[in-house]
Amino acid sequence: MQYNFNEIEKKWQAYWNENNSYKVENDFSKPKCYVLDMFPYPSGAGLHVGHPLGYIASDIYARYKRLKGFNVLHPMGFDAFGLPAEQYAIETGQHPATTTKVNIERYKEQLGKIGFCYDWSREVKTSDPNYYKWTQWIFLQLYNSWYNPKTNKAEKIETIFDAGCPMSDVRNTEPDTPISNIEHRLMEYRLAYKKESYVNWCEALGTVLANDEVVNGVSERGGHPVERKLMSQWFLRITAFAERLLMSLDNLDFPESLKEMQRNWIGKSVGAEIKFDVRCQMSDVNNTDKTDNQHPSSGINVFTTRPDTIFGVSFMVLAPEHELVNLITTADQKQAIEEYQKFTSSRSERERLAETKTISGCFTGAYAIHPFTGKEIPIWISEYVLASYGTGAIMAVPCGDERDYAFAKHFNIEIPCIFKDIDNSEKACSDKNVIISNSDFISDLTVKEASKLAIEKIEEQKIGSRKVNYRMRDAGFSRQRYWGEPFPIVYDENGTAIALTDKELPLELPFLETYSAGPNGKGPLANATDWVNISQSIRETDTMPGYAGSSWYYLRYMDPHNSETFCDKMISDYWNQVDVYVGGAEHAVGHLLYSRMWCKTLHDLGFISYDEPYKKLINQGMIGGSSRFVYRIKNTNQFVSNGLKNNYDVAEIHVDVNIVDGYELDLEAFKKIKNNEYSNAEFILENGKYICGEAFEKMSKSKYNVVNPDDIILQYGADTFRMYEMFLGPLEMSKPWDTKGIEGVHRFLKKFWRLFCDEAIGCIVTSEVATTEELKTLHKHIKKIQQDIENFAFNTSVSQFMIITNELSSMHCHKKEILEQVLITLVPFAPHVAEELWSVIGNQTSILDATFPLLNDSLLVENSFKYPIAIQGKARTEIEFALDLSQEDIEHAVLKNEIVQKWMEGKPMKKFIFKKGMMINVVV
């Protein structure tokens, strides 16, 4: 009986399928555990060996919990809507519905081969109308809610009319207010709202993108240029939740780096908002047609984190787009200002980012009045002040801020010094450990004291107040694309948005053969006129972004077929929060923040009982590719081996890692690639071999470094594959894939197999009674595996399996009493071989329903310990003592020891350091 993994794996995968072995019931009587993977979007490329890393880890944990008696929810589904799916369909000239279906099939086939314990009866697909019906429904909950700052909760929009709420006046004083006016005002409060504003428009993708989908001024997807465009768009009011999203991070078991990313993204800063009056120039400003809040004399609001530096202000800067710029600019500066505005608006986001060091700006001709000194402060505009942050205006303190300093130097503006004993002639001082000086009533105070006092004074004079500012912006929720959830919104003849009723859901995405952009920057749905135009109203033609469906999918798995509600409350109370969520760090500020916000909203509205979706989050590392290169001597057909390449002028060419054994190129295979492109290649070898160069890069087709798990599984089996991926190193660590080490894990599984089976004889497991020593070995193993799994330290648990296998082999232990227990501990890691051997030793039932062995700590108690003896901190020898021996007896014995005496060199002992079961140190 040989370890025939291919046969075994096929057999048991079929068995598990037929017997619905992974079906999970909502059995409220059992303790639950919810183990979730971030579901993939089904790309056309299929899985490479990097993808399953996290899935294997969560599978191990889920199986372990099941063996421990938990009812484990471990589902899988597909994030099938969205830009990537649509882009792939366009690239391959197919319909996204088709490609999505095909790709999902392919994914499921590949996942199936690895032997995951998913309950496929709970599969969700975000593009399925039965699913997105509820995505639309939740959108409507967001639409019909507002954030009540008093209760600090999302509430039904109706409560906004209650006494004391922002729109209480509507009902009480203006009963006849036209509905469209009320609607218009409500849009300023709804958690999902439509608003005209500057958005990230990507021409190449033909859509608006959310801030987290724009990286370094280009689209995350495809790297296309992104420009700022004024458009009417749907947004999610995630900023309302900023403080809660920030505060509750502290209690979540997320990686520190990820929490830090979210904190940075939310970007809380505490300071003050201060109003500076503007000196009114009657000759330049026509006062009569200005409304109050635009009137320049109402002043300029600035946000600062350093109110203590208020006496250091020597100029002000507005963002070029600031709405007051045109009002305050004097006649003689008008032309210069307009030119500067034109210059800045012509520059793309990317250009602006690329030249952050260049100083540019323009004087408006206007002056603000310092609230305390009454001094006139020139008002400038400059790119370095962003319209989208704070108030879009700053009070510039050149002595305390590097950018203000550089700006002042460049334009020759005064740099007043307000820090005691600090020289500002060369640079600004942003250090907060300083004493303020030259600052009237806050002189001689620390930064902290001065800030406090300055704010008090500012509030007293009613020119500003303490203020918390967040960097995070509301999330763009409109996409001018086809492949997404349609908005359940129509517009009446006045253009007022009207929500569909629950009964009208799902609003199905119409099937469009072609799905090119619609007219006037609208999405493809605008072309489907029959669908858009309904009696007296028109439908919204934008669709929702990819993150809509993924923001709540963890809830649908709990109750996937419910047609009455998105998830029954009893059921979501039972499964509750996701106990362990495993996925990549790339979703840190997108998906994870959005789903946290949706969860809080659903909680506030009473639909679920918890306001954080994920209790614990694990970011698995990325498995990178290890690329291989050949070196072609330029303009020849000759390829030179890596060690000799410096002697020639060569071009580096990626070569498929699958035709390289370690570093040695398979010459014959090389000649055959790319339709025999290199069939007459000549090689300059070293030691008779062609050695390739290497580099670690992202795994991708274009770099020929993709390793397909199917190939590995064919050669070594899924169990080896699973254990090897875990053996590579700590789960969270990124590492390159290297097929070489897999032999070690494969050898281990074969050796493990031989504990049970002999090639000639068959099963060799005996019913002999285990010795104490064997039991000790077993329970040491159980303890280690249990600990490691609970700590997600799967690399060391694989080591432990190797250790116990080596130990049992050398003990020639083939006893069922021991092996059966070890076998159960192997189930999470190598379920196929475990199931096979379970039946080999005579079990009729599946090992999946076995019970994880109970640890018996009493077997592990040692009664003696080999004490390492150190003299002056250096270990010199070992002496074994009983653990219950007194320190005096041990001290006495140690000092009598020859080796100890030798190293003490006759010097008297100063100190004898002794702790039970640890190293003994003799100090002389």
Add this chain to the structure above:
RNA sequence: GCGCCUGUGGUGAAAUUGGUAGACACGUCAGACUUAGGAUCUGAUGCCGUGAGGUAUGGGGGUUCGAGUCCCUCCAGGCGCACCA
């Protein structure tokens, strides 16, 4: 620039609370069994040294009887944010 993380053999990496650094593997070397082996088994393997021994966790300093682990500082790499007032 700011924030977070990581630096240990030829390689991937171990090392609960500070307590024998390098577990477990890969690779390499030597050997056994074999017609053969990319099967299996045994042994060796951080570095220097024949040896006793010395020395070693990115560099330097510190705390301690004792530091990979704690503190300070510098260096290198990775990730994230980036004109954020």
